[in-house]
Amino acid sequence: MVDATPELTDFRASVRTLVRSSFLDTYHERSKGTQYPYDSLKTLGDNGLLGLLVPEEHGGQGAGLQALGIACEETAYADSSCAYPVFAHNVMADMLIKFAAPEVVERWLGPLLAGEAVCAIALTEPGSGSDAQALTTKAVPVDGGWELSGEKTSITQAPDADVTVVVARESDSGRISAFVMDMDQPGVSTHRFEDPGFRPTGRGSIAMDRAFVPDTHRLGEGGKGFAMIMQEFDLTRTLIAFMALGLAHKALDMTIEYVQQRHTFGRPLTHYQGVTFPIAEHLTHLTAVRALATRALEDREAGRPHTVEAAMLKWWAPQVAFQTVQDCVVLHGHVGWSEDLPLQSILRDVSNFQIGDGTAQIQKLIIARSIFGRQVMADSGPTTATTQENS
Numbered sequence: 001m002v003d004a005t006p007e008l009t010d011f012r013a014s015v016r017t018l019v020r021s022s023f024l025d026t027y028h029e030r031s032k033g034t035q036y037p038y039d040s041l042k043t044l045g046d047n048g049l050l051g052l053l054v055p056e057e058h059g060g061q062g063a064g065l066q067a068l069g070i071a072c073e074e075t076a077y078a079d080s081s082c083a084y085p086v087f088a089h090n091v092m093a094d095m096l097i098k099f100a101a102p103e104v105v106e107r108w109l110g111p112l113l114a115g116e117a118v119c120a121i122a123l124t125e126p127g128s129g130s131d132a133q134a135l136t137t138k139a140v141p142v143d144g145g146w147e148l149s150g151e152k153t154s155i156t157q158a159p160d161a162d163v164t165v166v167v168a169r170e171s172d173s174g175r176i177s178a179f180v181m182d183m184d185q186p187g188v189s190t191h192r193f194e195d196p197g198f199r200p201t202g203r204g205s206i207a208m209d210r211a212f213v214p215d216t217h218r219l220g221e222g223g224k225g226f227a228m229i230m231q232e233f234d235l236t237r238t239l240i241a242f243m244a245l246g247l248a249h250k251a252l253d254m255t256i257e258y259v260q261q262r263h264t265f266g267r268p269l270t271h272y273q274g275v276t277f278p279i280a281e282h283l284t285h286l287t288a289v290r291a292l293a294t295r296a297l298e299d300r301e302a303g304r305p306h307t308v309e310a311a312m313l314k315w316w317a318p319q320v321a322f323q324t325v326q327d328c329v330v331l332h333g334h335v336g337w338s339e340d341l342p343l344q345s346i347l348r349d350v351s352n353f354q355i356g357d358g359t360a361q362i363q364k365l366i367i368a369r370s371i372f373g374r375q376v377m378a379d380s381g382p383t384t385a386t387t388q389e390n391s
Ligand SMILES: Cc1cc2nc3c(=O)[nH]c(=O)nc-3n(C[C@H](O)[C@H](O)[C@H](O)COP(=O)(O)OP(=O)(O)OC[C@H]3O[C@@H](n4cnc5c(N)ncnc54)[C@H](O)[C@@H]3O)c2cc1C
Pocket: 120, 121, 122, 123, 124, 128, 129, 130, 131, 153, 154, 155, 156, 157, 203, 352, 353, 355, 356, 357, 358, 359, 360, 361, 362, 380, 381, 382, 388
C-alpha cells in the first residue's frame, strides 16, 4: 500500500513495528476476557499515538489526520481493543483542544495523552439511538454548574472510563449541550454489558442522578453540543473504516498464508480459482475502502465537506470488512470455525462496526438526502433533522 508522503510511509512502518511487536501475539487471548488493556494504553501513550491531532505545544504530536487513520488501521490489525483507545483518545483530545475551557484541558489532556485515563463519549440512551436528538438526559442549572440526570446506554469504554463527554438537554432552555463529566462524581454509576466482541474495552450504561459538572465543563457554547458531536461523527465514521480495514487485512493475511500451505486433491489451495479469486476480490474492496477513507480525511484536512463520504464509509467499510473476514473463516475450512485461531474473535470484533456510530440505514439516509433532499424520510419516518446526521 502506498501512503501520500514518504513521512507517512515511515510513520506507518514505525507504528506497525511497535503494535505488532507489542500486541499481535496477545490479541487472541486478550479478546476472550474483559480486562481493560491498561498496559497497552500506556504503551500507546508513551509512543505518542494518543495525541496525534494535538499540537506539539499542548504535548501532542501534531501529526495530522492521515497519520491518525494509519494508526487506527495498523493498531486494529494487531489488536482491535488497543485500536479503540487510539480512536477514542485522539478524538476526545481533539475535542478538548477545540472546545474545552483551559481548566478542563489542564485537568484531562495530559492523562489522556499519556494513556493514564480512559474516556468515553455518551450520546445514546435507552430511548434514543438513531433518533439521537430525542435524548432526554437533563442538565439542570445549579450554583456553579449543572446537575446531570438520566441514563446513557451502549457506551464503549463506559465501565472503565475516568472521563466522559455526556450529551444532555439543558432543562431551562431545551438546548442540547455537551458536558465533560468526571466519572468519580457522586451520582454516577455504570453497568457493564456482556458483549460478543471488543470485550476488553467493554461497553455499558451510565446512570446519572444529579451528577454535578462545573460551569466550565460545558464544551463550547450552550446549545452547540449536538452539532459538535455530529461534526465529530464525520471523523469517527471515517476512522472506524480504518479500524475495519485493519481487522479485515489481518484475516486476509492469515488466509493468504494458509492457502499456500494447505493441500487438497494433491495440490495447494492456491491452484483453485474458487480460493484465489475471493481473496483477489476482497483485496480490491479493501483497497477501494482505504482510498475513499483517505480522501475523506484529505477533505477534512482541507476544510471541505465530507459528511457524505463519511456516511458512505460507515455503511460500506464494515460490510466489506465483515464479508472479508467471513470468507476468510470459510477458506480455513473447519479450523476457521474454532477458537484455536483468532478468526472468530476478529469476526465478532468487526461486526461491532455495523452498529456503533450509526447503522447502515442511517448512513444511506444521509447519502440519499444529499441527492434528493430532506423529503427522503417523509414517507418512512420522522421528517425532522433528528437522526444522527449533521446536514
Ligand atoms: C458496539 C457498539 C458500540 C457503541 N458505542 C457507542 C458509544 O461509545 N457512544 C454512544 O453514544 N453510542 C454508542 N453505541 C450506540 C449506537 O450508536 C446505536 O446503537 C446506534 O446509533 C443505533 O441506535 P439504536 O441501537 O437505538 O437502534 P434504533 O435507533 O432503535 O434502530 C433499530 C434499527 O432500526 C433502524 N432504523 C431506525 N430508524 C430508521 C429509519 N428512519 N429508517 C430506516 N431504518 C431505521 C436502524 O438502522 C436499526 O437497524 C454503540 C453501539 C454498539 C453496538
